[in-house]
Amino acid sequence: MKLSAVILAAGQGTRMKSSLPKVLHPLLGKPMAWYALQATRQVIQSTPVMIVGYGAEQVQQVMGSQAEYALQEPQLGTGHAVLQAEPVLRGSCELVLVTYADMPLLTAETLSRLADLAESHDGPVTMLTVTAPDARGFGRILRDKSGTVSAIIEEAQATPEQLDIHELNPGVYCFRAGWLWDALKRIPLSPKGEYYLTDLVGMAVVEGHAIRSIDVADPDEVIGINTRLHLAQAGALLQQRINRQWMLAGVSMVDPSSTYIEPEVTLGADTTLWPGTYLRGDTHIGSGCVIGPNTIVQDTRVGDHCTLLASVLEGALVEDHVDMGPYCHLRQGAHLAHGVHMGNFGEVKNSTLGPGAKMGHFSYLGDATVGAEANIGAGTITCNFDGTQKHETVIGEGAFIGSDTMLVAPVKVGEGARTGAGAVVTRDIPPHTLAVGVPARVIRELKK
Ligand code: UD1
Ligand code: CA
Numbered sequence: 341m342k343l344s345a346v347i348l349a350a351g352q353g354t355r356m357k358s359s360l361p362k363v364l365h366p367l368l369g370k371p372m373a374w375y376a377l378q379a380t381r382q383v384i385q386s387t388p389v390m391i392v393g394y395g396a397e398q399v400q401q402v403m404g405s406q407a408e409y410a411l412q413e414p415q416l417g418t419g420h421a422v423l424q425a426e427p428v429l430r431g432s433c434e435l436v437l438v439t440y441a442d443m444p445l446l447t448a449e450t451l452s453r454l455a456d457l458a459e460s461h462d463g464p465v466t467m468l469t470v471t472a473p474d475a476r477g478f479g480r481i482l483r484d485k486s487g488t489v490s491a492i493i494e495e496a497q498a499t500p501e502q503l504d505i506h507e508l509n510p511g512v513y514c515f516r517a518g519w520l521w522d523a524l525k526r527i528p529l530s531p532k533g534e535y536y537l538t539d540l541v542g543m544a545v546v547e548g549h550a551i552r553s554i555d556v557a558d559p560d561e562v563i564g565i566n567t568r569l570h571l572a573q574a575g576a577l578l579q580q581r582i583n584r585q586w587m588l589a590g591v592s593m594v595d596p597s598s599t600y601i602e603p604e605v606t607l608g609a610d611t612t613l614w615p616g617t618y619l620r621g622d623t624h625i626g627s628g629c630v631i632g633p634n635t636i637v638q639d640t641r642v643g644d645h646c647t648l649l650a651s652v653l654e655g656a657l658v659e660d661h662v663d664m665g666p667y668c669h670l671r672q673g674a675h676l677a678h679g680v681h682m683g684n685f686g687e688v689k690n691s692t693l694g695p696g697a698k699m700g701h702f703s704y705l706g707d708a709t710v711g712a713e714a715n716i717g718a719g720t721i722t723c724n725f726d727g728t729q730k731h732e733t734v735i736g737e738g739a740f741i742g743s744d745t746m747l748v749a750p751v752k753v754g755e756g757a758r759t760g761a762g763a764v765v766t767r768d769i770p771p772h773t774l775a776v777g778v779p780a781r782v783i784r785e786l787k788k
Contacts, residue, residue, distance in 0.1 A: 344429050760775070766780070
């Protein structure tokens with residue numbers, strides 16, 4: 341049966357006390373709404389419809405083409421919100437899944453079970469329920485003598501006896517489209533001036549339909565985020581979920597609670613993560629690596645058997661058997677080939693270090709190409725910026741750059757050439773020669 345989805349995201353989220361719309365608050369590097377979209381997109385074949393209202397333009401801009409959008413203005417309740425999807429969806433599907441952008445822990449598996457159950461019977465309403473000690477303001481589920489759901493009662497309207505019910509409404513449903521669009525228009529206005537989606541349950545029962553429900557075993561899945569406290573709780577749960585998955589896939593974590601892995605990161609088996617490791621964005625790490633303590637890797641690809649100690653990497657490419665740190669900084673376009681060694685306090689930007697190149701101590705390489713097995717002495721600096729423009733430095737294979745050499749770009753050091761300590765290189769140095777001084781001059785040829 342053709343299944344579509346509506347994701348509600350129009351509310352302001354006043355309790356966040358923020359100028360940012362609630363659903364854009366980040367959780368492990370992704371806007372909260374991203375998680376609901378991901379889970380939903382795994383279950384339906386089409387693009388979900390997101391109902392936007394507060395901060396609509398900003399939400400659409402951030403979430404982009406991952407969703408279609410329908411504007412709800414003003415926001416007259418959850419029933420009114422779903423109705424805004426009618427022009428987009430009417431006639432295009434038989435089942436409509438309804439979920440929330442502020443429920444980031446709900447899994448695709450649960451949504452998929454809900455959709456399967458909805459398909460298996462012909463009643464118009466199939467829903468999730470959850471049993472939890474803490475009601476968190478959720479609506480209560482009422483059941484008749486036979487045990488079928490008969491209505492949902494909102495907390496504000498519940499009697500003291502009803503408040504004691506611990507079976508709750510997460511607010512996630514799968515509706516028959518043919519029934520839904522017309523039923524939504526028949527929802528009465530609540531005393532608070534809203535159209536409650538929950539009224540559909542009672543309406544279906546009155547019409548003689550049986551409601552079917554699935555109990556969500558893990559109440560954490562349906563945590564809705566209303567405050568920054570909830571945001572932090574959900575963040576910790578997502579972190580645990582992701583870390584658990586990687587540990588079961590063969591990654592060791594010395595302290596999972598201080599290890600953060602964003603959802604799109606991948607890791608190879610037998611990699612060990614030390615505390616304070618933060619792997620961000622489009623980062624992919626190979627197997628047999630040791631990362632951290634205190635290492636941030638963002639949008640970077642790291643090969644196998646690398647050691648990254650107390651370092652920061654952004655937009656870099658690191659091949660196999662590289663070891664670096666402590667306190668290295670790889671910036672955009674840094675490329676370290678197989679077996680590169682980078683000792684403490686090195687910075688590399690938009691530069692390639694060839695296989696086996698070494699850069700042991702206190703150096704900066706910007707816009708440079710370093711040949712295989714070259715040695716960059718302590719304190720070497722590429723003076724790549726002349727105040728207006730960036731210039732390139734090329735260091736040949738097997739070159740030996742003496743300590744504290746300044747390479748005033750554009751400049752080339754030939755293969756097998758050497759510079760003396762403290763040299764200021766302003767002109768190209770031919771291969772296999774030794775240059776010393778300020779400015780550096782070639783003083784002799786070297787044996788090949
Ligand atoms: C709703 C349910 C309640 C359930 C709870 C679970 C109703 C009437 N009640 O209550 O039974 O236990 O969710 O979280 O449905 N939204 C819109 N447009 C609106 C109103 C809300 O898009 O006009 C969105 C909000 O952004 C939010 C979600 O719908 O993401 C839920 O709205 P909220 O007002 O928080 O409903 P609850 O009172 O939590
Ligand atoms: Ca809510």
